[in-house]
Amino acid sequence: MNGAIDSLLTLEVQDPTDFPPSSETPGLRELDDALRCSICGELYSAPVSLSCGHTFCSLCLRDNLSHKQECPTCRQAASESQIRKNIMMEDAVKAWNCARPLVLRWSKEEVSRKSRSSTPPRSSSAIFAHRSPKKKRKISHEDSDSDVVELVGSQLQKSRMNSNKPASATMQSKDLVDCPLCQKKVPMKSINQHIDAQCRSPTSSTSKGKQKSDWQKVFNGESSTSNRSKGKEKARAELEDAEPLPKVSYSVLSEKRIREMLRDHNLPTTGDKETLIFRHSRWVNLYNANLDGSPELRKSLERLRQELKKIENSRSNGTKSQIVSDVNAYQKANKTAFETLVEAARPKNTSNKTRSTSVAPNSSETEKSSSPPVVEVVEVLTVSAGE
Amino acid sequence: MAAVSTRRLQKELADIKNHGTPTGITLLKADDFETWYLTLEVLGESLYKGEVFALKFRFEPGYPISSPAVQFVVDDKFRAPLHPHVYSNGHICASILGTEWSPVLSVISVCITLQSMLASCKDKKRPPDNDRYVAHAPENPKKTQFVYHDDEV
Numbered sequence: 001m002n003g004a005i006d007s008l009l010t011l012e013v014q015d016p017t018d019f020p021p022s023s024e025t026p027g028l029r030e031l032d033d034a035l036r037c038s039i040c041g042e043l044y045s046a047p048v049s050l051s052c053g054h055t056f057c058s059l060c061l062r063d064n065l066s067h068k069q070e071c072p073t074c075r076q077a078a079s080e081s082q083i084r085k086n087i088m089m090e091d092a093v094k095a096w097n098c099a100r101p102l103v104l105r106w107s108k109e110e111v112s113r114k115s116r117s118s119t120p121p122r123s124s125s126a127i128f129a130h131r132s133p134k135k136k137r138k139i140s141h142e143d144s145d146s147d148v149v150e151l152v153g154s155q156l157q158k159s160r161m162n163s164n165k166p167a168s169a170t171m172q173s174k175d176l177v178d179c180p181l182c183q184k185k186v187p188m189k190s191i192n193q194h195i196d197a198q199c200r201s202p203t204s205s206t207s208k209g210k211q212k213s214d215w216q217k218v219f220n221g222e223s224s225t226s227n228r229s230k231g232k233e234k235a236r237a238e239l240e241d242a243e244p245l246p247k248v249s250y251s252v253l254s255e256k257r258i259r260e261m262l263r264d265h266n267l268p269t270t271g272d273k274e275t276l277i278f279r280h281s282r283w284v285n286l287y288n289a290n291l292d293g294s295p296e297l298r299k300s301l302e303r304l305r306q307e308l309k310k311i312e313n314s315r316s317n318g319t320k321s322q323i324v325s326d327v328n329a330y331q332k333a334n335k336t337a338f339e340t341l342v343e344a345a346r347p348k349n350t351s352n353k354t355r356s357t358s359v360a361p362n363s364s365e366t367e368k369s370s371s372p373p374v375v376e377v378v379e380v381l382t383v384s385a386g387e
Numbered sequence: 388m389a390a391v392s393t394r395r396l397q398k399e400l401a402d403i404k405n406h407g408t409p410t411g412i413t414l415l416k417a418d419d420f421e422t423w424y425l426t427l428e429v430l431g432e433s434l435y436k437g438e439v440f441a442l443k444f445r446f447e448p449g450y451p452i453s454s455p456a457v458q459f460v461v462d463d464k465f466r467a468p469l470h471p472h473v474y475s476n477g478h479i480c481a482s483i484l485g486t487e488w489s490p491v492l493s494v495i496s497v498c499i500t501l502q503s504m505l506a507s508c509k510d511k512k513r514p515p516d517n518d519r520y521v522a523h524a525p526e527n528p529k530k531t532q533f534v535y536h537d538d539e540v
Contacts, residue, residue: 013397017405038491039451040391041398063452064490072489314390314448 015041018104024114025107035089035096039064039072043097046293047089052076055086058289066281080247085292094297095180098191183296244288250277267305278315283308392450396420399493412498421446424460425498433506441465442501443477444494445527454488456529457497469511472504476521478528480514482535 016032019025037044039060046058054073056064061083064072071078176185182199250258258276259269265283269276286304299307331338403414408425415424423444429435441460447453459467459477467477474480483492483500514520525531 013394013401015398015401015405017402039395041395060452060490067452070489072491075487075489310390314392 014043014100020107020111024111028103028107032096032100035093044086044089044093046289046297047086047093048083048292049086049089050076050078050084051082052078055089058083058085058292059285062285062289063282066285083292087294090294090297094178098177098180098188101188102192178296242291244291245284247284248280250281266301267308275312279308279312282311390448392446392448393420395451396446396494399495403495408495409499409502411502412495415441423494425494427498427502427505429502429505431506434508434511435468435505438468439465440468440505442498444497451490451492454484454529455494455497456527457484457501458528468505469513470505470508471510471512471514474514474517474520474524476524478520478524478531480533480535482533484528485533486535 016029016036019028019032022029035043037047037055037057037060039056042057044055044057047055048058048061049055050061050071052071052074054071056072061072062080065078065080069079070076175188177188177191178184179186179191179194179199181195184194184199186194248261255273255276258273258280262269262276262280262283265287267279267283271279283304286308287301290298290304397420400417408414411428411430413426415426417423423446425442425444427440427442428438441464443458443460445456447455458479459465459473461467461475461477467473467475472480479501481501481504483489483497520531
């Protein structure tokens with residue numbers, strides 16, 4: 001059973017239990033837990049508070065309030081109008097985001113230092129907590145040289161920095177974090193050196209890309225960051241003075257009106273009324289939650305549209321039984337089922353021709369498409385094509 | 388990034404793995420992020436002493452905003468407990484699984500609630516409308532509109 005659980009946990013998920021238990025490092029798990037939304041379990045993104053004082057991610061709370069108008073924690077009556085940004089919490093989360101990998105590493109080193117003299121480290125939890133195999137190897141290596149604690153520790157840091165060098169050239173944006181002091185994007189792993197060096201780039205990371213931008217800085221001091229942030233700035237500007245979208249009571253609106261509202265936000269207008277309402281209400285939540293974040297952390301509208309698409313996909317995966325990827329294979333596999341259904345539908349078909357053609361507009365192509373399963377396939381396909 | 392429900396369930400699973408489960412509750416099977424099975428046992432003095440039950444959790448993509456579908460497993464190995472709020476098909480009439488669900492609740496907290504529901508039971512019997520309900524019950528207990536009337540047990 002444990003093996004199955006491990007395979008489910010391969011995706012990287014941060015959790016307070018990454019830290020050693022409070023008997024080893026008091027307060028760390030609790031600290032990590034305190035900065036997490038109790039709905040999604042992630043570090044707060046755009047934290048907001050209700051009048052009862054409980055704090056959640058804006059999107060989590062807004063989604064839940066459209067479900068039920070009460071505080072998820074204390075069940076006090078709540079509404080969207082009570083939502084207030086929690087700016088200080090956002091700052092705290094931002095700082096913790098930077099500090100977390102470092103503190104995590106220190107806490108591990110502390111635990112293994114403590115346990116080295118007495119018992120071997122509790123391997124199961126140690127292995128479980130260290131996600132990357134590279135890290136694991138190094139820690140165990142460190143464990144074996146018990147005499148040279150400090151030296152090995154600093155060597156370890158250095159070698160890790162070196163090993164980062166080639167990676168930093170291809171650093172993905174998610175490894176980059178905003179420096180809390182200068183707001184520059186800095187690789188998560190070298191954020192500490194960056195701050196220690198008073199926000200100058202750490203000397204170790206003189207990869208080609210870095211050099212280039214450094215040179216750019218030298219040549220035209222002002223526009224050093226322009227290339228990277230121009231697009232972002234534009235996206236920011238369109239959100240800077242944006243107003244939150246009002247809530248809509250969909251039941252009094254026509255389907256056409258909802259389509260129009262979706263079109264106003266450049267959103268797809270396909271699907272039945274229920275889908276349209278789902279799409280628009282989620283969009284309002286995504287949009288307003290995005291505005292609850294501090295301006296430099298906000299996402300572009302395009303990004304929000306992508307997220308909405310993802311949410312809708314996971315919803316349709318849940319409700320629709322399956323998505324047919326290969327139509328021909330599916331038709332072949334279910335040929336007999338189709339034929340019996342066609343057979344069953346025939347007498348109705350002749351007596352009530354006009355109705356059946358209106359159900360399946362492409363019935364001229366194949367007689368089969370008047371049978372329900374094929375219609376379903378067609379419908380499912382348009383859904384997946386529209387994604 | 389995986390869906391919110393998957394990430395949230397991964398966290399719960401990591402927590403179970405690192406922290407362990409409370410006494411009387413064990414994780415039986417969790418092969419995916421759609422259906423989990425846990426066993427439930429009431430320890431100490433109670434009407435259910437020595438009985439082990441299994442709970443089936445089914446999660447929607449909307450979890451944790453939408454509640455999980457929770458029921459007792461009824462098969463050749465497990466029975467549903469004899470309790471005024473548990474139907475013989477395993478369906479449970481408990482408000483926290485329906486209207487009183489809150490996204491801050493988790494798989495483990497639901498188990499603990501059900502454990503204490505069993506522990507505080509004073510009279511082992513089926514709900515009064517058991518036969519009528521079981522005859523027409525939908526497969527998924529979430530499709531039932533339970534009327535929560537009894538805060539005592």
